[in-house]
Amino acid sequence: MFIKNLTKKYDGKAVVDSVSFEIPKGKVLSLIGPNGAGKSTVMGIISRLIARDTGLVEFDGNDITKWKSRELSKRLAILTQSNNIQMKLTVRELVAFGRFPYSGGRLTEEDEEIIGQAIAYMELEEFQDRFIDELSGGQRQRACIAMVIAQDTEYVLLDEPTNNLDIYHATNMMKIVRRLCDELGKTVVLVLHEINYAAFYSDYICAFVDGKVAKFGPVKEVMTRENLSQIYKVDFQIQEIQGKPLSIYY
């Protein structure tokens, strides 16, 4: 998946300014940067939720707008923060929606099996008949991930998956992200605020500043003192823990 010269303007101000990078297949890529740097907008454009002004998002040889939405939804899944579901929906029913692109609401035997596996994979068996609005934030997040797993796509895009989660749930979330990549072979792209999560759990980091790509590369290349100080305009120290560069900022 390539992103070329992506630009998006709101009221004349470019929030995304000629952004180009390539999403490495089978890896975890984190988009980081200060507030308003345009990382979420880039994510929205990649996932066809936001219309771009100019540029190209090439997915498997074709521009993303040329894809049939239904076909694309079998290859690429997005999970955003806005999951305020008003419906009376059980966990299993939510996960079953992941099969919608394949069977359009009429579940086959095979769908049921995949749904069961996705639920088991996220260890939601005991909750599967509970209503979504009766779950805690962490459980709900896991249910959403299970839906994405049931959707069975090569690419998974997560917009700030650790938002509103405490340390325990956020860390679990990041471990899940890692497993999606390592165990299920998915390409995961996520927008993150916590740079240490990005450093510890991803393979590549793309840092945004003012709508432009400031740094892109393997974690160790991006996670240097100079880079981070430049990006965030805060003093940083980098320490290596378990072979991963972690940052300390104050």
Place this chain on the structure above:
Amino acid sequence: MNPTASEKGIRRENSAAARGESIRRENFAAARGESIRREDPAAGCGESIRRENFAAGCGESIRREDPAAARGKRICRAKLSAAHRKNIRKLIVLAALAALAAAAYMLVDVRFGNPKLAAYAMRIRTPKLIAMVITAFAIGGASIVFQSIINNTIVTPCLLGMNSLYTLIHTAIVFFAGSGSLLAANPNLAFAADLALMGAVATLVYSYLFQKTKHNVLYVLLIGTVLSSFFSSIQTTLTRVMDPNEYDSLLATLVASFSNINSEIILFSVVVLAAVIFVLRKDLALLNVITLGREQAINLGVDYDRTIRRLLLGVTLCIAVATAMVGPISFLGLIIANLSRQLLRTFRHSQLIAGSALFGMAVLVGGQLIVEHVFTYAVPVSVFITVGGGLYFLYLLLTNRRV
């Protein structure tokens, strides 16, 4: 973890998976095997990616004793279909209730001893009953669909301003063309004019604004409210300068009640409703997904904006049918849609719409029965609906039940 190593690991696991064990849930090892993707049909289970593979990568391996889990899963599935069956049973009871109300409405106080009187009663009551059934269906269905589009269960399609548009259209016709004109005198023509105008306004205003406001449904609601007062102020102005005699004849069509049902347009309405359902059948099938919100719907491959536009138009036409048939009744949709949601507690719109329509029939026909035979027309049924609806609405707000 090295990715190439993990890929190799997956492939290694494949040969084991190819034995096809991982499908059988009884199989202990296979159940733990978690085959997530199944692409190779020949192998029967294809590429199975085992948990053992990466357990090292994520540290904590969260394995469970699977026979118990598998059993639990089977029980849960049985329970799930039980919930489904229970809902269908509820719907059947509801249908029986509605049928009972209909039968009572048709048969109470009919003097069967006198065939002429009995035939007369039938001739009077049949079209009323049919009209009430159509109204219940149109309002019930439209309310559920509208609430799901807006993703809010305490709104009604009346907020789109369709009721005031209806009164405005009729007032304007009488005002400009006169009450004796063809448009005002012929109910089918008047109905056609209603549908055309309301449909056109809805398409233009709502579709356009929907796009303009970046698909923010709250704006559509707000604009609906503003338009609603806009239409009614024009209508009020027109009635003030209108000839009093004309106004008198106009009032009869505006304050249509269930005792004064516009039964001439039954056939036309049925055709319109059938056409709406037929044209929107694919969009209606997407309703369950639509309720997940814009992002999720798009993620699952739904053309969200187009679907919403079409459904909104459908809602408008249904409301137009109901309004033309019995006049503006605002609370009915809110009551029956929420009763249906509360009773069925599901996201399946086929069930919700059926429940809502059946509740509508029971409430309307039962209410009319009481009005005709207990209160002998002293109180119109809309009073009951408004009072009952108001109380129910307060109850919904106060108990803050997320129906």
